[in-house]
Amino acid sequence: MDGTQNNTLDDPNVAAVAQSASATSRDLLLGRAEQACKECRRRKAKCDRAIPICGLCSKYAALCLYEKHYRTPLTRKYGNLACPPIVSHGFEWDEQYIVEKQTSISGWSPDRSTSEGVEEDPAVVDGMASLTIGESEGGYLGVASGAAVLRLIDPRAASTSGPLKAASKLRPARILSNDGTWPELLCDQPDPNRHIVDSMIDAYFGLYHINYPIVHEPTFRAQYSELIERPNGNCWKFLAYVIAAVGVFTTSNTAETADLALFAQAKSLMHLSYLESGNLTLIQALGLMSNYLQRKDMPNSGYNYLGLATRMAMGLGLHKEFQGWSIPPLKMEIRRRVWWCLAVFDIGATITYGRPVSWPAGGVDVALPLNIDDRLLTAGSTRYPEPSLEFTIYSTVHALSSFYLASMPIYARIISKPFPSAKELVELDDRRISRWCSDLPPFFAKDYQVPQKYRTSQAIVMWKCQNFRIIMYRPFVIRRLLQSRQDRHEPSLEESQAYDRCLHEALSTIESVNNFWTYQKHSRLGAWYALYFLFQAALIPCICLRSESAKDTTSENTDNWLQQIRVTLQVMKSIGTILPTSEKCHDVIWWLCRDSFHEDSSPSAALNPDLEPINESPHTQMNNVYSMMWSHAPTLDADTTMTMQDDAWMAFLEEENNNPYI
Structure with a gap:
């Protein structure tokens, strides 16, 4: 390692400062903290919990920090300020608590019992921007984020009674390892010559x-x-x-x-x-x-x-x-x-x-x-x-660099106002995405057998393309389902193409992920991508199934959508052994589609009496996601929100400059 750098604690000047700081801190002792400081916990050292500076941090001139705690007025239980009970309206965030949370599988801290159920954190943050569903959590506001679509499917998603909170009750808390002990991490300060093996x-x-x-x-x-x-x-x-x-x-x-x-x-x-x-x-x-x-x-x-x-x-x-x-x-x-x-x-x-x-x-x-x-x-x-x-x-x-060069002009359009028409998107798709696909080397083709070590890479490239098309076209799926409820609009050729392409890419993604997870070597990298793209794709049959449920009719496509959801749930259950987030995704998908499985029974559903039928019309669902998916639109008052007609929604999606909400 770098032999030119000396240990700062061996420097006599630093030692003198440390000794002075130690004496000063003893003179200014204000009391004792309820728990060890962050530095002592990191070093697994015994902390005397002195305020403002503990003895060890004072001795070695280290930064001494204590975490403040709050008591919630209802439960009177302690919690970390890094995860406050209410998320700010300014989309503020603090992810410092995530690392401690991830030392466990189910998100609980080491001082809690390993055998009892655990209360959910006030906010759920995920790197896929799909489960972070509160209006002020993480700033995932755009039409492309999975969080926005999840709020669309179930308007209660942002509340404590939403699918994520309810689904979390389906599973008991899990212990961290088979023997109920905490996993032993590597030593605090490994030497690269010895421990980065x-x-x-x-x-x-x-x-x-x-x-x-x-x-x-x-x-x-x-x-x-x-x-x-x-x-x-x-x-x-x-x-x-x-x-x-x-x-x-x-x-x-x-x-x-x-x-x-x-x-x-x-x-x-x-x-x-x-x-x-x-x-x-x-x-x-x-x-x-x-x-x-x-x-x-x-x-x-x-x-x-x-x-x-x-x-x-x-x-x-x-x-x-x-x-x-x-x-x-x-x-x-x-x-x-x-x-x-x-x-x-x-x-x-x-x-x-x-x-x-x-x-x-x-x-x-x-x-x-x-x-x-x-x-x-x-x-x-x-x-x-x-x-x-x-x-x-x-x-x-x-391949991915060239894909983003081809797709970024399209992405810039779909996150801007007015939202592009189906005709414009189909033309952009044919001119940019399809051309990119045709220019890909043959070894990226779905049926091309590449060496084992490249199969995850091959799958990721095609999943990204399929997912981007889903993002492009899913507003037209939503609009068509709204229109079909009243049988009052004949879609244009391009609108039908947009609808068909979205459903096709969702089906292709679900089939591809299922095939990948069934036959390829499992890793957490592959699991992360498989779960992300599977969840995004599964939201499409979820939307379709819930729309059919609201119409109280049976579609000839219902069986296909149900089968897609069954495959999705099976794959998510398997991925959950590697990626715990998959369990939450599994339970959310089940929650959203549970009323469609008339012939199925779920042991997990029987455990939760709070799983009540959802009877909102597509209009109500749409109103609840309105400000989330298109944050630049003016805020509608309560009466307008509850009575917004689908022609206003259709006008918003279409390219009509006289729409007051564009």
Whole structure:
């Protein structure tokens, strides 16, 4: 490691300051805290709980912080202020409590009983922006977010009686391991030379790296083995720990949390002073950190770290290639890979959260990464090799980058007002998305057999395309169901195409995810993507089934929709053994469609007497999601909201400039 840096505690000046601080803190002792400070808990040290500074933190000049607690007026039970009982109207958020929450499988803290049921947190935050359904939770306001559609399907989704809260009662609390003990994490401060073992590095490069090659594997391995210099001091250590955490998390096929200790150590190496310099190592670490945090259900934190990485990347000029620049081919290619991996992170998160596009569209002239084998481009290469015709590590980032370049103009339209017509979207789809599909290499085709290690990557690329089309067209599915209820509108050719394409992509996604999960090797990375795209797709048959229920008629398509939901529930139940979030998704889907399963019975439903039939008309459902999906529209008063006619909704979806709500 970096031998030039001395331990600050060995410095006599620091020691003197620490001793002075210790004496001062003793003189200013204000009392005792109810629990240990965060630093002592992190080090698993015995804390004397002295206020304002405990003895150990005073001795070693460490930052001493105590968590404040609140008492709710009804339950009088303690809770952490990081997760307040009421979410702010300003969309404020605090995800600091998530890490502690994730040390358990079911979201409870270590001081609670492992055998009793556990109260749900006041807010549910998930990195998929699908279960965070309160109006003020996380700022997932756009038409593209799953949270908005879930609120559409069940208007009580944002309340304490909604499907997520009710579904949570279906399952008893689970213990953390088979023997009822807490999982033992790695030691507090592992040394990379000893504890970031080869298996963790291999895990990262064996799966995650194939999708997001933001780090050059041969270079990093040479640095890790100290065959070449490790650059940028502690920044390299920071990157190494993030890589280890990501490797452990993504390749695990259980719900273990061993990655948390590694990630905590990575965070301990991150300092604000790093932002006063810029280097490629730090950009790589911040980018990986952001993507990891999204998968650990800390999406807003990850979003912020990604912003830092993006700004720093532009500061280093990664978005530019200069004519006549005498830069070695390998270094240029690494810059391209880092830039476009950040683009995939940023744009993917933007669509997931339904937020405006922040990734720069103008002034970017860096080429896409080449689809090449690492062995053909080394530090000694003086020219670029010919692109490979087979799947490589860089195939996925190339395909996704080109997909986002093709789809971003469409995304910008569907999150803007007025909402595009079906004719416009069908034409954009045919001109941009279909052309992108036709230009894809043949190894991305559904039936093309690629090597086992690339099958997750192959599936992810096609799921992203299918999901984007679902997002494009699902408003037209909703509108058609509203119109069919009164039999008062004959859809145009393009409207019928939009409806059919949405249902087709939803069915294709459900079938593809089911096939993938049945036959491919399981990992948490594959589970995360499979669950996200499956949940998004399953909302479409959910909408259709609930509309048929409201009409009190039977559609010839009902059996197909029911079968899609059955498959969805089976896959989600299986994914739940790896990704606990899947259990919540499973229960939400069941809650939404339970009235349609007349011939089915569910043991979980019998456990919950609160599962009452939902009899809202599509109009009522639509009114409850109105402000959530289109936040730029004026707020409607209570009377108008309850009596809004579907012609106003249709006018809103169509391109009519005289609509007062556009």
